[in-house]
Amino acid sequence: MRPSREGSPWTGLWAVVTKEMADHLTSARMQILEVLIALTALGTVYAAVQEIRAVIGHDPFLFLKLFTVNKDPLPAFVGLMGFLVPLVAIALAFDAVNGEFNRRTISRVLAQPIYRDALLFGKFLAGFFTLAIVLVTIWLLVMGLGLIFLGVPPRGEEVLRGLIYLGACLFYGGIWLALALLFSVVFRQPATAALASMAVWLFFTAFWGMIADVLAPVLRPVRFGLPEEFLAQIQAALALSRFSPNILYGEITLALLRPEVRALGPLLTFQLQGAILGSPLPLSQSLLLIWPHLTGLVASTILLFALSYILFQRQEIRT
Amino acid sequence: MAELVIETKDLTKRYGDLTAVDNLNLKVYEGEVFGLLGPNGSGKTTTILMLLGLTEPTSGSVRVLGFDPARQPLSVKSRVGYLPELVGFYDDLTARENMIYIAKLNGLPRREAYQRIEQALEQVGLEEVADKPVATFSRGMRQRLGLAEILIKEPKLIILDEPTQGLDPEGAREFLELIRKLKGQGITILLSSHILSQVQRICDRVGLFYRGKKVLEGSVSELAREVLGSAYRIRLEVQGVPEALIKALKGIPGVQDVTQQAPDIYEVQAKEDLRAEAVRAVVEAGGKLKGIMVEEPSLDEIYARYFEKGGMVK
Numbered sequence: 001m002r003p004s005r006e007g008s009p010w011t012g013l014w015a016v017v018t019k020e021m022a023d024h025l026t027s028a029r030m031q032i033l034e035v036l037i038a039l040t041a042l043g044t045v046y047a048a049v050q051e052i053r054a055v056i057g058h059d060p061f062l063f064l065k066l067f068t069v070n071k072d073p074l075p076a077f078v079g080l081m082g083f084l085v086p087l088v089a090i091a092l093a094f095d096a097v098n099g100e101f102n103r104r105t106i107s108r109v110l111a112q113p114i115y116r117d118a119l120l121f122g123k124f125l126a127g128f129f130t131l132a133i134v135l136v137t138i139w140l141l142v143m144g145l146g147l148i149f150l151g152v153p154p155r156g157e158e159v160l161r162g163l164i165y166l167g168a169c170l171f172y173g174g175i176w177l178a179l180a181l182l183f184s185v186v187f188r189q190p191a192t193a194a195l196a197s198m199a200v201w202l203f204f205t206a207f208w209g210m211i212a213d214v215l216a217p218v219l220r221p222v223r224f225g226l227p228e229e230f231l232a233q234i235q236a237a238l239a240l241s242r243f244s245p246n247i248l249y250g251e252i253t254l255a256l257l258r259p260e261v262r263a264l265g266p267l268l269t270f271q272l273q274g275a276i277l278g279s280p281l282p283l284s285q286s287l288l289l290i291w292p293h294l295t296g297l298v299a300s301t302i303l304l305f306a307l308s309y310i311l312f313q314r315q316e317i318r319t
Numbered sequence: 320m321a322e323l324v325i326e327t328k329d330l331t332k333r334y335g336d337l338t339a340v341d342n343l344n345l346k347v348y349e350g351e352v353f354g355l356l357g358p359n360g361s362g363k364t365t366t367i368l369m370l371l372g373l374t375e376p377t378s379g380s381v382r383v384l385g386f387d388p389a390r391q392p393l394s395v396k397s398r399v400g401y402l403p404e405l406v407g408f409y410d411d412l413t414a415r416e417n418m419i420y421i422a423k424l425n426g427l428p429r430r431e432a433y434q435r436i437e438q439a440l441e442q443v444g445l446e447e448v449a450d451k452p453v454a455t456f457s458r459g460m461r462q463r464l465g466l467a468e469i470l471i472k473e474p475k476l477i478i479l480d481e482p483t484q485g486l487d488p489e490g491a492r493e494f495l496e497l498i499r500k501l502k503g504q505g506i507t508i509l510l511s512s513h514i515l516s517q518v519q520r521i522c523d524r525v526g527l528f529y530r531g532k533k534v535l536e537g538s539v540s541e542l543a544r545e546v547l548g549s550a551y552r553i554r555l556e557v558q559g560v561p562e563a564l565i566k567a568l569k570g571i572p573g574v575q576d577v578t579q580q581a582p583d584i585y586e587v588q589a590k591e592d593l594r595a596e597a598v599r600a601v602v603e604a605g606g607k608l609k610g611i612m613v614e615e616p617s618l619d620e621i622y623a624r625y626f627e628k629g630g631m632v633k
Contacts, residue, residue, distance in 0.1 A: 007393040015423035023409075104407025108465070111371055112424035113397035317373055318364060 005115075012114035016122025017129070024092060024130040033088050037134060040080045041141045047071040049149040060280065063154035064161060064257045066146045077142065078165075078253045082246060085169055088134060089176035090197040092127040095190035096181050097312060102190070107317055120312050124181055124305055131173045139166050157283055164287070165256045171297040172249040176201065178304035185308045185315065204244040212240035231266060238265050245300065248293045255290045264289060321348040323382070324476055324507045325370060330379035332365050339365040341531040342379070347509055352502050354518050355511040356618065357528030363511040364404065365531075367480055370509075371401055384475055397425060400469030404480040406461060410454035414445060414464050417453060421468050432471065439470040443497060459490035466497060477501065479510040483517050495521050515618035527622060535625060543616035544590055546625045548575065552614040553587040553597055559606030567604035571596045583609070 024030050051071040052062065059065060070076035097120070100106040109119060139162065147153065154162070179200060183193035216237035222229040241247045251264045259280030263271065281289075325347040332340040340362040347353045355363045368374040369381055372388030372395055381388055388395045408417045415436060422432035440446045443463040448456070456464065462482065469477055482498070483491035499521050502508055512518045519525070519539050527535040527542075535542055557564055561579055568577045568587055573596075576588040587597055594613060601608050 004390075006391045011393065012424045012426070015420065019420050019423075103409065104403065104405055105409060107373065107401070107403040108406055108408075108421075108468075109424065110373055111396055111399075111401035111403070112421060113393040113426070114424055115392070318368060 007113075007115075009115045009117035010121070011118060012112065013118040013122050013125075016114075016119055017126045020096075020123055020126030021130055024126060025133075029091055030130070033084075033091060034134065034137075037084055037088070037138055038141065040084060041077070041138045042145070044070070044074055044077040044080055045142050045145045045149070047074045048077065049146075052150070060155075061158055061161075061257075061259055062150060062152060063143070063146055063158040064259075066142055066150075067162070067165070068253070068257045078257065081138075081169060082249055082253075085131075085135070085173045085249075086176040086201050089127070089131055089173040090180040090194065090201070092130055093123070093177050093180035094184055094194040094197055096123045096127070097184040097308075098188050098190050098193060099184070101188060110317055116313055117309070120181075120185075120309055121305075124177065127177045127181070128170070128174060131177065132170055135166055135169050135173070160283060161256050161259070161286070165253065168249065168252045168256070168290075168294060168297065171294070171301055172245060172252075174301035175245045175297060175304065178301050178308065182304055182308035182311070185312045204246050208244040209241055209247070212237050212243075215240055234266050242293075242296070245297065248296055252290045252293050252297075255286045259283075259286055261286075261289075321350055323347070324349050324384060325353075325509065326382045327366075327370075328380045330366070330369060330381055331377050332362075332369060332374065333377045338531050340369070340376075343531075343533055345526060345533065347507065349507055350502070350505055351523040352498070352508045352510070352521055354522035354525035355509065355528060356513070356515050356518070356525050356622075358513050360530075361528040362531040363513075363528055364480055366528075367401070367478055367509075367511060370478065371396060371399065397472065398475050400472050400474035400477045402462075402465045402469055402477070402479045402482060404484055406465040408453040408456075408461060408464065411452055413450045413452055414440070414456070414467075415449045417464070418468050418471060422471055425472055427471070435471040435473070436467075439467040442470060443467045458485045459487075459494065462486060462490075462494055463497070466494075470501075474506065476507045476509065479508065481512055482510055483512060483514060491517055515622060519618040525618065527618075527625070529626075535621075539616065539618060539621075542618070542621050546621045547616055548588075551589045551592050552616070553589065553592075553594055554580075554610075554612045554614060555585045555587065555597060555601060555608065556583050556610035557585060557601050557606040557608050558583055559601070559604065563604045564601060564606050567600040567606075568597060571600050 045066055048066050048069040048071065051069050052065050067077045070079065097106075100109065100119075110116060143154065143159075143162065176197065180193065180197045183196045184190065187193040187196065216233050219240075220229070220233040220236040222233060242251075254261050255264060260278055262275065262281060323346060325345060327343050327345045330340055330343040330345070331338065343362075343366060345366075355366065357363060365374065369376050370383055370388060372392035375389055383395050384398055386394045408414075409420070412420075418436045418439070419432065422436060427435070437446070440449050443466050445460065445463055445467060448460070453461065453464065462485075477498075479498070482494060486494060495518065498508060498510070502521075510518060510522070522539070524536065524538050525542070526533045535546070537545070555568075564585060565577050565579065568574060568585065571587075571589075571593055573591055573593055574587055574589050578586050580586050587593065592613060594611060598608060598611060
């Protein structure tokens, strides 16, 4: 047996992370996105507050309404984040690896005593941390604005639900970050990588729902008109649609920020037995509802990263 | 003999059907400047990448400073400085910031890193522009920055891939001068080039590559002797009787050929530097010596002649 390779694969990881983060945080690209996101937070929260004051009087989860209530024509905060988080994540990573090739810096960096692992993982972590900084900032902005406009402090459970939503946003972004990173390994041109990432995002946002609706009757046809058949078909459509990270994000948002939601699929009458309609679920029950979604988001992020890792390890570094 | 710094045994790299490096056996000793020379696509860069563990050999073995680059890449890469062909930098960072990143990747403690960066910048003459973004640098400055970056590692071996590529003749000369100074500090240097004439002056030994094979190896004068048959060509400007002069010159032991190239110009081909003997012979034959010059053999000529003679089937 040949001896395994020496040293830790993470040698130099933090040097890469700090350098990449410094690049992200000072780049014009990030500054534009930060302005865009700050505007989103301000606009949507202001609109939500107007709506809350006008329509909703008392609600135990007033603060969470800041995230979910919209006033036409502006979408709700969570809706806009569904667009913006992938955009930021893709912007952070689409030129991560191919940029090093194009600048001819890759061989110089890899000639230092580090493994490729450190470079790729460092770039991913730097993107992830940058995304986290951006999201935490917005989250604090929304909560702060809420305090000013609503004049009541949030309850502990609201803060907790909000924080879990923040974590979910981060891993929702993580998927797109890992995807853009993957494309930056596969495609030599950063523009191609960016377009490919956007194409995948658009596919899941606009078309996947339709495709799921078309595929479900094929997989679970209704032959005899039995209620079980209809139910099976609906559930198949739901299961298919959940391959899309956008749907996962949407359902997580729904369960977390609207505690009165008791199920994410079709609700059967027997499930409602003994329930008081409109009463909120405790946090633990809401979490139970979206636990598979959360693990799905984290798992896809890891899977996509692993794929780019394998491809990057096999890549010849000569330009 | 000095210590071995690089040793390869039957080193081979294949990309599909293409054999980029074919059974290479190379030995480079401590303190020498070795040139990997040959046209583009002859396997020089692939060899270098295998020496650094940046690409895995298909077969054969490599030892660099006693380490196996495929299994102990960190040990190799922390002791070897590598300047890639047409090296690139992070253009929006300054020269110093670029170097700090490299120092961090090498795990140097901060204070020592800053000190070494200062010294290295001074050594290559970039201290004045250290805080300017690299985007404003000329090709020559980038190349020098690349060298400075290597120096902060305090390497035992420096590998330079086409170091004069993209430089004007003056810039190339200055850069080679820098390299020569490094040799004076006892650092072993391996450099590759396809411009033979430019680097022949600073190389102690060279290996000529062709299609993945090392076809010739040795010092320039050794190669000249082997391929051209004579390493020295002495040109004499003499007034006198041609027949007598040629006879006298041919009579010197070690002279291989004497030709008259113009009415008063004679060329003597010899294995050694026979200038003194030639002068004496000319004077004794009654000639009036006006000038004497020795022409060093050029690698270009050796290379061209080698293929002319069919040393390699094309």
